[in-house]
Amino acid sequence: MxxxxxxxxxxxxxxxxxxxxxxxxxxxxxxxxxxxxxxxxxxxxxxxxxxxxxxxxxxxxxxxxxxxxxxxxxxxxxxxxxxxxxxxxxxxxxxxxxxxxxxxxxxxxxxxxxxxxSWHSRFAAGVEPARAWLADKAIARATITWREDVRVWHPGQDWIWQPGGFGVFDPGINALSIATCILPRPFFVEEAELDVPENRAAPIAARVSFRDAAGVPIAMDLDLRQEGPQSWDIVVETAAGTLTLAKGGGELTLPQGAAAPPASDLEGEYPGLYARFAALVREGRSDVDVAPLRHVADAFLRGRITQVEPFID
The missing domain is CATH 3.40.50.720 (NAD(P)-binding Rossmann-like Domain)
Structure with missing residues (x-):
């Protein structure tokens, strides 16, 4: 074209x-x-x-x-x-x-x-350097903390609470898109706890336990009720030290102190997505990775649902 x-x-x-x-x-x-x-x-x-x-x-x-x-x-x-x-x-x-x-x-x-x-969080500044650094590391454990205020990020968007709207997994799938990119082995849901408001059809919070193909534990904590500072962090402990991805993948800290430049909000991610889309169109190829969506589906399959207090937007 x-x-x-x-x-x-x-x-x-x-x-x-x-x-x-x-x-x-x-x-x-x-x-x-x-x-x-x-x-x-x-x-x-x-x-x-x-x-x-x-x-x-x-x-x-x-x-x-x-x-x-x-x-x-x-x-x-x-x-x-x-x-x-x-x-x-x-x-x-x-x-x-x-x-x-x-x-x-x-x-x-x-x-x-x-x-x-598209998975916009994979185009955050720290994601590719994190993937490269972890490729040959012995990983001990990983922790994903994604806690944000739904009133700030999804104001008046009732669809997120409907069946198929994902609830807390709408932002949580961003974390999974990063984790499936940077961690060197596939991982699987072992158990999940989903907190669903009594007046809603989708969870407002979730705790999910994964384990990778080598038995490494991965814990994920998601919550849409966070007020004040927001948390979009992935911490990976390895034999060579701890890697931290903060700000949704925009800020990378490595044991030796090297870090990707900090980014604010979604700066740089969507330009990267459109550059990728243009390349795919001109090359006549598709890119359809469903790994993050599969993990969300598995969390619902293996999840224990707890009814919590109503959520009023």
């Missing part, structure tokens, strides 16, 4: 406006040609539609779409795009179930278009 990739963004919520639109504007490989949302408004001087069907019926030329909708409705929209020969960028999590993501991957392959299941 020569020239910019003509891209439409579908789902104009907070993440689309805060991260996707600036990253698209800063990447010459893309041209934003439309936005689509059931509610709200589009961007100035950019065609706006209320559905993918309206977009397809228009005279706007589209090569690819970025889906920023809640995961519960994403499969049908993605499939409609694939059937039209459009390349598809899936915001995380890539779908509400493993089966639907696998079906989309098969559909994309049959149609010859790119499907990209």
């Amino acid at each position: 020569s020239g910019p990739i003509r891209l439409a963004v579908i789902g104009m919520g907070k993440i689309a406006r805060d991260q996707h639109l600036p990253s698209i504007a800063g990447n010459p490989d893309f041209e934003l040609v439309a936005t689509v949302s059931r509610h709200g408004e589009g961007e100035p001087d950019t065609p706006f539609f209320h559905s993918i069907e309206e977009l397809a019926a228009s005279d706007v030329k589209v090569d690819a779409v970025a889906l920023c909708t809640p995961p519960q409705v994403r499969r049908a929209i993605a499939l409609a795009a694939i059937e039209r020969g459009w390349h598809v960028f899936l915001e995380k999590p890539p779908g509400a179930t493993l089966a639907e993501v696998e079906a989309l991957n098969e559909a994309a392959a049959a149609k010859g278009v790119t499907l990209f299941a």
Whole structure:
């Protein structure tokens, strides 16, 4: 494909406006040609539609779409795009179930278009250096602490509490996307405790115990009720010392004191995602890694559910 990739963004919520639109504007490989949302408004001087069907019926030329909708409705929209020969960028999590993501991957392959299941936290500044450092280390244990205030990061987003909305695993899957990237061996859920508010269908907190293929324990603590300082940390203890990834992977500290430059919020992650998507489209390839989603599914399969006090947003 020569020239910019003509891209439409579908789902104009907070993440689309805060991260996707600036990253698209800063990447010459893309041209934003439309936005689509059931509610709200589009961007100035950019065609706006209320559905993918309206977009397809228009005279706007589209090569690819970025889906920023809640995961519960994403499969049908993605499939409609694939059937039209459009390349598809899936915001995380890539779908509400493993089966639907696998079906989309098969559909994309049959149609010859790119499907990209994006994991933005893997593009944080400290993640790749952490993976490289851990590759030959003897790991003793790992601890994942992901505690944030849902009122700050998901204000008024009721979908997160619905079946298929993931609850605390919506941010928690970011931690799992990093862990599955940096840890050198596969790991598995042994047990999980899920705290579900009595007025909600998805957990507000979870404790998950994993063990890797060599028997190394990995503990994960997730909570959406954190006030004050937020915690997005992964600590890996090794025979060579302790590695710490803080700020969602943006800040790396190694035993010898070397560290990746600190980053704030999601700076740099989404530009990296769009660079990756452009490369995949131009190379005619897909990238659909479901390992983080599989761990979430396993946590629900093996989880003991405890009902806790109601959550009022």
